[in-house]
Amino acid sequence: MNILYVEDNRINAIVMEKMLTGIGTDVAIAETPLKALKIANEKPLDLILVDINLGLNQMDGCELLQRFKKMDLLQNIPIFAVTAYAMPGDEQRFLNLGFDDYFSKPVNFDRLIRTIENIRTKLV
Amino acid sequence: MAFTIDQISVLTERTQLFLVILNKEGEIVNCNSKCNIILKSSQAIEKYDKIYKYVIDEDKSRFQKVINTISEDNPILYETFGFPITPEGIITLKLEFILKNDLIYATGIDITTENKEHRALEVISKLTKTGAWNYNPLNERMYWSEGCYRIHELDPNTPMTKNLSLSFFPENSRTRIENYFECITKNNQSYTFVEKISTAKGSEKWVKVKAKPIMYQDEVVFVNGTMADITDRYNYIEELKYNEETKNLALKGIKSGLFDHHLPKNIVFYSEDLKKMIGLPLDKDFIPEEEFRKLIHPEDVDEALQRHQSNLRSQNPYYFNHYRLNHLGEEDYRYYEVYGYITYDKYQNPKRLIGNLIDVDEKTKNKKLLKESKKNLQAMINNGFAYILLLNTKGEILMADDLSIKIIKKNYDVDPIAKKSKFIDVMPLNFKDTFTKDFETALEGKSVRKEFERITLNGTTQWLESKYTPIEDEEGKVSSVLASFLDVTETKIAELAIKEAHLKEQELGKLKTNILSNFSHEIRTPLNGIMTITKLLLKEEDVEERKKLLNLLSESEDRLLHTLDNLSNLRDLESIEHHVALYTIDVNYLVSKCFNKYKKEAFSKNLSYELMLDTNSPSLKTDQEFLKISISHIIHNAIKYTNDGKIEIKVESDENNVYITIRDTGIGIKQENLNAIFEPFVQESIGLSRKYEGTGIGLSLAKRYIEVLGGNINAKSKSGKGTDFKIIIPKSL
Numbered sequence: 001m002n003i004l005y006v007e008d009n010r011i012n013a014i015v016m017e018k019m020l021t022g023i024g025t026d027v028a029i030a031e032t033p034l035k036a037l038k039i040a041n042e043k044p045l046d047l048i049l050v051d052i053n054l055g056l057n058q059m060d061g062c063e064l065l066q067r068f069k070k071m072d073l074l075q076n077i078p079i080f081a082v083t084a085y086a087m088p089g090d091e092q093r094f095l096n097l098g099f100d101d102y103f104s105k106p107v108n109f110d111r112l113i114r115t116i117e118n119i120r121t122k123l124v
Numbered sequence: 125m126a127f128t129i130d131q132i133s134v135l136t137e138r139t140q141l142f143l144v145i146l147n148k149e150g151e152i153v154n155c156n157s158k159c160n161i162i163l164k165s166s167q168a169i170e171k172y173d174k175i176y177k178y179v180i181d182e183d184k185s186r187f188q189k190v191i192n193t194i195s196e197d198n199p200i201l202y203e204t205f206g207f208p209i210t211p212e213g214i215i216t217l218k219l220e221f222i223l224k225n226d227l228i229y230a231t232g233i234d235i236t237t238e239n240k241e242h243r244a245l246e247v248i249s250k251l252t253k254t255g256a257w258n259y260n261p262l263n264e265r266m267y268w269s270e271g272c273y274r275i276h277e278l279d280p281n282t283p284m285t286k287n288l289s290l291s292f293f294p295e296n297s298r299t300r301i302e303n304y305f306e307c308i309t310k311n312n313q314s315y316t317f318v319e320k321i322s323t324a325k326g327s328e329k330w331v332k333v334k335a336k337p338i339m340y341q342d343e344v345v346f347v348n349g350t351m352a353d354i355t356d357r358y359n360y361i362e363e364l365k366y367n368e369e370t371k372n373l374a375l376k377g378i379k380s381g382l383f384d385h386h387l388p389k390n391i392v393f394y395s396e397d398l399k400k401m402i403g404l405p406l407d408k409d410f411i412p413e414e415e416f417r418k419l420i421h422p423e424d425v426d427e428a429l430q431r432h433q434s435n436l437r438s439q440n441p442y443y444f445n446h447y448r449l450n451h452l453g454e455e456d457y458r459y460y461e462v463y464g465y466i467t468y469d470k471y472q473n474p475k476r477l478i479g480n481l482i483d484v485d486e487k488t489k490n491k492k493l494l495k496e497s498k499k500n501l502q503a504m505i506n507n508g509f510a511y512i513l514l515l516n517t518k519g520e521i522l523m524a525d526d527l528s529i530k531i532i533k534k535n536y537d538v539d540p541i542a543k544k545s546k547f548i549d550v551m552p553l554n555f556k557d558t559f560t561k562d563f564e565t566a567l568e569g570k571s572v573r574k575e576f577e578r579i580t581l582n583g584t585t586q587w588l589e590s591k592y593t594p595i596e597d598e599e600g601k602v603s604s605v606l607a608s609f610l611d612v613t614e615t616k617i618a619e620l621a622i623k624e625a626h627l628k629e630q631e632l633g634k635l636k637t638n639i640l641s642n643f644s645h646e647i648r649t650p651l652n653g654i655m656t657i658t659k660l661l662l663k664e665e666d667v668e669e670r671k672k673l674l675n676l677l678s679e680s681e682d683r684l685l686h687t688l689d690n691l692s693n694l695r696d697l698e699s700i701e702h703h704v705a706l707y708t709i710d711v712n713y714l715v716s717k718c719f720n721k722y723k724k725e726a727f728s729k730n731l732s733y734e735l736m737l738d739t740n741s742p743s744l745k746t747d748q749e750f751l752k753i754s755i756s757h758i759i760h761n762a763i764k765y766t767n768d769g770k771i772e773i774k775v776e777s778d779e780n781n782v783y784i785t786i787r788d789t790g791i792g793i794k795q796e797n798l799n800a801i802f803e804p805f806v807q808e809s810i811g812l813s814r815k816y817e818g819t820g821i822g823l824s825l826a827k828r829y830i831e832v833l834g835g836n837i838n839a840k841s842k843s844g845k846g847t848d849f850k851i852i853i854p855k856s857l
Contacts, residue, residue: 009649011676015656022663053645084648087641105652109659 001025001120004048006036006064007082008055012105016049016082023113025120033059037067045077047119049103052083052094062097069098078119082107142217142232150175150191153227162207162215180206180214182270185281194223198263202346204235253353259286259335261309261344275331275353277323292321304335309344312337318354330358385413385464385477387436392416398481402449402460421448421457436474441466443477446484459488511609513547514595517567520544522604547607554578558590566592566605575612587616646687653680708745711782712737715775718755726763732770742777744855750829751853754837757822758786758849766790769846782853789846798839802827 003025007013013029020027028043030036033054040048048068052061059067061081068074078100083090086104094102103112127135136143136156143156151172155163162178176184183205190200200221206214219232255271266284273280276292286305290298297319307313316334323329335349381398385391390413399406402419420428428447435443443464448457464479511531514523521540524532532540536550548559555578562572572592580586589610597603657677664670719735726733744751762771769789776783793801802824827837835853 009653011653011680012649012656014676015653015660015673018660019656022660084645084652085641086648087644105648106655107652109656 001046001116001123002028002044003116004028004030004036004039004043004045005082006030006033006049006054006061007051008032008053009051012051016107019109020116023116025116033064033067036064040068040071040074045074046123047116048074048077048079049082050079050099052081052085062094065098080115140233142219142230142234144175144230144232146175146191146228146230147172148191148226148228150188161209162217178207180208182206189283190221191228194221194228196223199223201262202260255351257284257289257349257351259305259347259349261347272351275323275329275351276321277325277327279324292323293319294322305347308335308337308347312339312344318358329353329355381481383479383481385479387474387477390414401481401483402451419450421450424448436466436477441468443479458483458485460484511611513607515547515563515605515607517602517604519546519548519563521547521550552578552581562590562592563605563607566594566607567602569594569596569602575616585613586611587613643687647684650680650684650687653677654684705747705749706745707748708743709748709751711742711744711775711777711784714748714752715755715773715784718752718759719773721756722759722763725760726771729763729766731763731766731768734770734772736772736774738775738777738782740777742775742782742855744782744853746833746853747829750833754826754829754851755784755786757826758837758851761822762786762788762790762847762849766846777855780854782855784851784853786849786851787846792843792845792847793839793841794843795841798841801839802837 001024003020005013005016005020005027007016007029008031010031013031017027017029028039030039036048036050039045050061050064054060054064061083065079065081068077068079079098080101080103081094081099082103082105083094084105085094091102091104101115137158139156139158141156142158142162144152144159145154147153152163152175153172163173176187179187186203187205190203194200202218202220204216204218206216209215214236215234216236217232218235219230222229253271253275255273255275256269257272258267259265260267264286266286266289268284268289270280272284273282282288290301293301301317301319304315304317308315314334314336316332318330318332321329321331330353331351332354333349333351335347337344338346338348340346381401382395383398384393386393391410392413393410394404396406398404404411417425417429424447428445431445435445443462443466445462445464447460449460450456451458461482461484462479463482464477466474467476467478469475511528512525513521513528516522521544524540529540532538532545532550535552536545538545538550540547540550548556551559558574558576562574565572571594573589575587575589578586578588589612591606591608591610593606593608594602595604595606654677657673657680661670661673661677664673716735716737719733723733759771759773766788767790771789772785772787774783774785774787776785830837830851830853833853835851838850838852839847840850841847
C-alpha cells in the first residue's frame with residue numbers, strides 16, 4: 001500500500017514515516033506541494049495525507065487538495081487532512097473542502113491505523 | 125409794645141392796603157374804608173355779604189377755593205383777583221390770607237397797573253395758542269392760564285397741580301421735566317424744552333415750555349412760565365426733514381419724476397424725467413388722469429384710487445400713494461411711490477397735487493424678498509442651524525444670523541449687513557474650496573448638502589454640515605441662496621468614536637480567535653512530534669534509532685517551550701516598564717550571543733548566516749535582557765521567513781546612536797502591512813490562510829522593549845526580496 005504524506009515539519013514527517021512503515025505501508029514524504037504533485041503523477045498511490053499549514057510554500061494543504069482533485073489518476077484515492085488546526089469548526093471546514101477524513105494533531109494513531117487497515121482490506 | 129385799639133383804627137383807615145376780615149363762609153365781617161372802592165361804596169355795604177359777589181366771574185371759583193383750603197398752618201399768599209369797578213373797569217388786588225380764630229384776615233395791594241400787561245398777554249395767548257403758568261415753590265401751587273387749559277383741551281375749572289400738569293407728558297419724559305423744576309427752584313436755572321403731550325381729549329400735540337425764576341432775597345419765590353402749542357410747526361419741521369430725506373434718496377440715484385395734477389381739470393402735467401422714466405410720449409406735456417390710470421397695474425388700481433381719494437379728502441396737505449406702473453409699454457411693471465403736496469382754493473377744495481413719483485422697484489422687491497426669507501430663516505434657526513446666511517446671486521450677504529455677523533465683525537472688521545460684502549471675502553479660508561462649487565450648484569437651482577471637516581482658528585477640528593438652498597422668485601429664477609452651516613462636531617465625534625469602538629471590538633474579537641488558534645496550532649505541532657516519538661520509543665529497541673528519536677524529541681520540546689515562552693511574555697507586555705535594569709554593556713558581545721543562539725536553526729535551512737561587528741566596540745547603558753529578547757525575535761523571524769539566500773546581522777554606531785541591522789532575503793512584507801507587523805498577533809497571512817508558523821507576537825514585543833529602552837525599530841521591505849530591520853538605540857537614555 002502506497003501512502004503519500006505531505007508535511008513541511010521535519011520531525012512530524014520523520015515520525016509519521018516511521019509510524020506508517022511500522023504497519024507495513026510504503027510512505028513517500030513530500031516537504032513541498034510541488035514535490036507532492038510530482039510524486040502523485042509518477043507513483044501509483046492508495047492514500048494521501050496532507051498537512052494544511054505548509055509553511056513558506058506557495059500552496060497550503062487546501063489548495064493542494066484542489067489540485068489533486070483535478071488529477072484523473074487520483075479520482076478514487078482518499079485524501080485525509082492531518083493538521084494542528086483543531087479549533088471548533090476546523091474539522092467541518094476541511095471536510096467541506098473535500099477531504100475524505102480529518103485527523104487533528106497530535107494524531108490519534110489508533111484511529112489512523114484502523115482507517116488505513118480498512119482501506120487496505122478493500123484493496124485486497 | 126402793642127398798638128392800642130385807637131392807634132390801629134387810625135392806621136387801618138390811613139393805609140394804602142385793602143383790609144378785609146371774612147368768616148369761614150366767605151362773608152364780609154369787617155373792612156377798612158379803602159375797600160369801599162371794590163365793595164361799591166355807592167351801595168350800602170351789608171355786613172355778611174359774600175365776598176365772591178364782588179369778584180369778576182372768572183376769579184370767583186378761585187376765590188372760593190382760597191376760602192375752602194385755608195388753614196392756620198397754611199396761609200395763602202399772593203393770590204391775585206380782579207374786582208370790577210366803575211368807571212375804570214377792573215382793579216386787580218394781590219391778596220394775602222391768614223386764618224386766625226376762625227376769621228380770615230385778607231390784606232391786599234392794588235396791582236392793576238402791572239396786571240394790565242399780564243392781561244394783555246392772556247389775550248394774546250388766546251390768539252396765539254400760547255398759555256402762561258406760574259408755580260409757587262413754597263406751597264407747591266401751580267397756576268395755569270386759560271391758554272394752558274385750552275392747549276391741553278382741559279376744563280378750565282380743573283384745579284391744577286404739579287403732578288397733574290406732568291401727567292400730560294409721556295411717561296418716559298416726566299422724570300426729566302421734574303428735574304427741570306428741581307433745577308429752577310433750587311439752582312435758579314431757566315429752562316426751555318419741546319415735548320409731546322397727550323391732551324385730556326387724547327389728541328397729540330407738541331408744546332414748547334419756557335420757565336423763568338423770580339428771585340426774592342436770593343431765593344426763588346416764584347416761577348413764571350409760558351407754553352406754546354407748536355404742533356403745526358413741529359409737524360412742518362418733521363415734514364421738512366422727511367422731504368429732505370426723500371431728496372437725499374433721489375440724489376442717491378433713485379429715479380424720480382415730478383408731476384402736477386390739476387384736480388378740477390383732471391389733467392396731469394409731467395416733467396421730462398417722468399416722461400423718460402415711465403415712457404410717456406415726449407412730445408406732450410400732459411395726459412388726462414384717466415390715461416394715467418391705465419398705466420397702473422390692474423391689481424393696484426382700486427387701492428391706489430382709494431388712497432388717492434382719502435388723501436384729497438383729508439385736511440392734510442401731504443400726499444402719499446404707491447402702486448405699480450407699466451414700464452415702457454411692456455408686460456413689465458415696476459413699483460413706484462408718490463410723495464406730494466396738495467394746494468387748496470379759497471373754499472378749501474383741493475386744487476393741485478404736485479408730486480414726486482419715485483421708482484422704488486428694487487427696494488420693494490428686496491423688501492418683499494427679505495420678508496419671505498426672514499420667515500424661512502426663522503424656521504431654519506428654530507430647526508437648530510447654527511450659522512445662516514442669505515446670499516444674493518453675486519454671493520453678497522443680504523442677511524445673516526447674529527452669530528455669523530458677530531464672527532465676521534470680529535475677524536474681518538466689517539459689518540456685512542451695513543456694507544455689502546461678498547461671503548467669500550469674509551469666510552474662513554478652509555471654507556472657500558467647498559463654497560465656490562456648492563454655491564454655483566445652488567445658483568443652478570439645486571440644493572447641496574454635505575459634511576466637511578475643517579480646522580478652526582484655535583486648532584481644533586470642526587465638522588460642519590453645510591447646506592445651500594436656492595430661493596426662487598415668482599418666475600422660478602434663483603434670486604438668492606440660503607447657506608447654512610451646522611456644527612455637527614459633537615455628533616461626528618460620537619459617531620466616529622462608536623465606529624472606532626466597534627472596529628476595535630471586532631478587531632479584538634478577531635485577535636482573540638487568532639491568538640487562540642495560533643497558540644493551539646503552535647502547541648499541537650510540536651506536541652504531535654513529542655507524542656508520536658514517545659509512542660515509537662516504546663516500541664523501538666535499536667539503540668541508534670532510539671538516540672535519533674530522543675534528539676527529535678528534544679527538538680520538539682524546544683519548539684514547544686519557545687511557544688510557551690511567548691505566551692508568558694504576552695502577559696508581561698503591559699507591565700514591562702516596571703522592571704528595567706540598566707547596565708553598561710558591550711553591544712558587540714550581546715549581538716554575538718544572539719547570533720550564536722540561532723546558528724543551528726539558520727544552518728539547518730542551508731542559509732548563509734553572517735555577523736558584522738562594529739570595530740569601535742560601542743558600549744551602551746541599557747537593559748540587556750530586553751535588548752537580547754528583541755534582537756533574538758527579529759533574527760528568529762528572519763530565519764523563519766527566509767527559504768534561501770542569507771541573513772546578515774550588522775552592528776554600527778556613531779556618536780549618538782547604536783544601530784543593529786538584521787537583513788534577510790526572505791519573502792518580505794507588503795508595503796501596506798509594514799505598520800501592522802508590530803501590532804501584537806498580526807501576521808501578514810492572517811485572514812487568508814496562515815502560512816507561517818509562529819505566534820506572531822515576537823515583533824510587537826521587540827518593538828515595545830526597544831521603545832522602553834528609548835530606541836526605535838524601522839522595517840524596510842520588498843515583497844519577495846527580503847526585509848531590513850534596523851534597531852536604533854541612543855547611547856544616552
